[in-house]
Amino acid sequence: MVNMPLDFDRYLFHSGKMKEAYQHFGAHLNYDQDGHNIGASFSVWAPHARKVNVIGDFNGWNGQIHQMKKISDEGIWYIEIKGVSEYDNYKYEIFTAQNKRLEKSDPFAFHAETRPNTASKLYNLDGYDWHDQDWLRQRETINYPNRELLIYEVHFGSFKKKDDGNYYSYGEMADELIPYVKDQGYTHIEILPLIEHPFDGSWGYQGTGYYAATSRYGTPKDLMYFIDRCHQNGLGVILDWVPGHYCKDPHGLYLFDGEPTFEYPFDDVRENKVWGTVNFDLGRNEVRSFLISNAVFWINYFHVDGFRIDAVSNLIYWLGNESKGTNEGAITFIKMLNESVKEYSSNILMIAEDSTAYPNVTKPTSQGGLGFNYKWNMGWMNDVLDYFTEDPLYRKYKHHNLTFGMSYAYNEQFILPFSHDEVVHGKGSLIGKMPGDYWQKFANYRVLMGFLMSHPGKKLIFMGGEFAQMHEWKDHDQLDWNLFDYPTHNSANRFVKDIIGVYRSHKALYELDHSHNGFRWIDANNNEQSIYSFIRFGKNDQDLVIIVMNCTPLVYQDYKIGVPHSGVYSEIINSDKSIYGGSDQYNGGDLLTINEGIHGFDQCLSLTIAPLSISYITFKN
Template identity: 60%
Template sequence: MSPTDLQLHLFHEGTFYESYHLFGAHLVKRDGRTETRFCVWAPHAKKVRLVGTFNDWNGEEHELTKINDQGVWMIVVPENLEGHLYKYEIITKDGRTLLKADPYAFYAEERPHTASIVYQLDGYKWNDQAWQRKKKRKPIYEQPMFIYEVHFGTWKKKEDGQCYTYAEMADELIPYVVEHGFTHIELLPLVEHPLDRSWGYQGTGYYAATSRYGTPHDLMYFIDRCHQEGIGVILDWVPGHFCKDAHGLYMFDGEPTYEYVNMQDRENIVWGTANFDLGKPEVHSFLISNALFWLQYYHIDGFRVDAVANMLYWPNSDVLHPNPYAISFLKKLNEVVFAFDPNVLMIAEDSTDWPKVTAPTYDGGLGFNYKWNMGWMNDVLTYMETSMHERKHMHHKMTFSLLYAYTENFILPLSHDEVVHGKKSLLNKMPGDYWDKFAQLRLLYGYFMTHPGKKLLFMGGEFGQFDEWKDLEQLDWMLFDFDMHRKMDNYVKSLTHFYKKQKALYECDHDPDGFEWIDVNNAEQSIFSFIRRGKKEEDTLIIVCNFTNVTYHDYKVGVPLLTSYREVFNSDDVTYGGTGHINKKLLAAREQPYHGKPYHIEMTIPPYAITILRPTRKREGKGNHGTKKVRRYATRGGARE
């Protein structure tokens, strides 16, 4: 019933990684009856009382007992209080009374109300065993990964403007994701949070799935359904900072508890939040337990760890000073998570050039296994927003990423941050007229899909949302009434399914042998050509991207193999809204060097388009007199029989 000495020792040491089993509200059995135990950490409090619907919010008869000198308080109420609302009434050293939600509550009132709710998480029956076995058999590094980033409340709304519940979204969102070929859904934070427009990034209840969309069991059902359809679920997670609403973690017992004592370190001026004190052992226990909690109870497949750059360096300074507490915390977090499940995705949203973010901690790394490639995103979008005639001066923006593409395990993000707050939608970033915009967006997606690295696309991008993300409204689904948006949606479906079938586009994402430039220097025409390779030579693809609206015929491209090449994908196909400049016939390689390759082909280059070619394989056949005829083809090192 009471916490053990070992539990308390580990909590204050920063290594109690299942602290949610002790802290918070729990139903416990004693002498054949169900009672409710409450436990909270409030090291500076003078008194702590429990208030709620079971005592008319009067805590005089429900004062918690301080069970150690480090500020752990507990009470056992001899009743089953499941479903009751509650808060902690904290009397500070200077006599103030604070009403605080439970930091470890599993459920909370729907905003704008702020009380915690006694809730038992046990009892949901999972049906995702096949998914769990698949994850162990097929590690993600050599598999396709295309993540659909979703804000749960604004993907789609009901006719009356109400949000879909977790359970209802299982029927709405999951079939859509499967149809489009995405491999994972990444959900903007679902921890309890008071303000809709914080998108969940400013939380108050780290253990409480937000009640906006239903109960914790409803969220489990949604994730379970995703897994049954072969879709992984990644949760946006914010261990760096939290909101300062009165009922939350901020100054929890009247003094800095979860946050730094020093105001310079504590205050996150840009976001109006407070930074977690990552040097405090109890905060380590709270946050690392939280990661394991989501993995254990919700079967989350991974985390996109928000604002890593804001953690790695001390805030509010013009000089970048590394924060040793944050570095130590991130390493420990990743070590513990991967010890729990080596197949978890730990994705760092880091905009800095900090080295070895995705290297193991034993090799001096931070221990993540993926990092958002923010540099690629910024450079490519800058290039795409540049007019066709000026792109030749920005050529380096498209080539620079390959100088560091293999220094980390990268995910290429086209995320929510780039289509909100006046930045315009991806479609509307494209220069030119109506047709130009769609053609260039198709080209951008093609380049995105063929560049080394896993992929992420924010919702609405798949059908060419014209307006930027309106974070209080649903996506502009009425755009499906317009031909070009339907064609864009079909294009993304085709591109995604093509990507998943082509091993060259994902098998060697983290191996430099998987990429080779053919022509990286054609700035004048803004044409890029390169090779993607899988583990087997027959999976090789030739990719040609034309970032101008000029069409070229009989354009020479160097190739590595002496064989014929078949066009297998072309974004200029009329079915996608293009002009139809495609290469219908096989393109036979000629034994003349070009672009530093031993052979070349001549092909049609469509305007604002990506063209993908695959070398054909000649089969053995019979000659006119029944004699065996062997076709000659080339390897990277030359021809062979």
């Protein structure tokens, strides 16, 4: 039996220091010594309410039967009810100070009705039999900065759909998604928000139930099963998480007790007009306890491996507008969040989706930073996609787009994202952005993916990008799996799988992602030919991969590049091979150095440079 929040619990909650508020708030089923359900206890924070009742299936939705008791001056209400059972629907009936009647879902509910219904459900989260102990043990030993990190971003509802258009369940997706992602070579799955949300088209970013895994795909224990299966197959799970804002649907958190409770009391910063959402008051201690406890909740009950924090720019600056100034309350919250999560596991990934230039996002809070592990490199993504959409004839005028990223590559610990945001709202798919005829589009696409895998920083690809889906993402439909019937898409996916294999098997491509010692330009200035060449190094100086990239459709023979060691080199992958859909102009066999100085080196290699191609070369001996 879970006790009502006692004095010390209430102190922690109201001081912003409660990290497991879900143990004391919400609805908890009670059991006798023999394990029989004997009822439930309910606790809710509604500081401005005049009266709060519990309504549900068990009392004919008549609030007069179960009236809650106010147990603190700060507005915590509590009741124990006998004769209620798991899966019973319920809400809070709240009477405001003006005596207006509201029906609200439970902010701490563990389960919810499937939309369009909006009631909370009683649910027992205990009792799932986990089989991921080996994964959790080894997770604590991972040194992520020196390890490969390759994330497959997924929208659960549109990865695949059944023939009748219905969603796959969490359990069914375990059979569909996990083998595919594992075969492709990714290390982690990142899932767009799975908190309960009323509107499919919000993709989960406008939530109502932060503690309830959306019932669209099954029960909370079904989601536990999915994550468990991921871990048993060596895949980490990152949840997209939204601590910034929530939807205004009347059954949710919005004006919870008739007045601003979870949101800011100030009219000028309360709402995001474009999104139709309201912002959490991140300076309010109770809101901090609610959200920090929520992150801990997903770690403890669902064994998640990390969070991608949405719209961090809207947290750092008021309404995401730098001219409005920094939101110091939100910045304090971010630091508290990251510190709290690390107390539960030092290797939970905290990833900021941040488009600002705010400094030290990925530095520890002890060193004055915000405490994230990683930050999405939005500037790199924008520059690279802007370059690749350009006709090759004019790319020489944007040559710096691909070199500029190295000027700040080590300011933060970056993830390079080709995310869902880049393939919606008329932006086109990755391959749809590529210029030229059909052959050139695919050739450009292969260069783009090869550049992603070779550039310093961890990687993220949104679903469909790995097989060159032609249409932009359609959230109401499944991916275009029929494209695997076409040789060009099969070949494109083969290249992506192979380049992932190269990335994961060569430490030089990830071991020093966040160190100046891991990268050196060979030639960054050949804008006339739009050819780039650079070296990625591992900790061992002879552990290196040379990348040569040609961003025009011209062919070059006997093209010389400087190299750091004399001896024998080998081309390990070339995007122009016919098996990938190319013209088969590659460098076969051993490549011997020539004793001729160039690019600041004493020796060089003579290469065939294929059209619109990227080549990876390693040092043999």
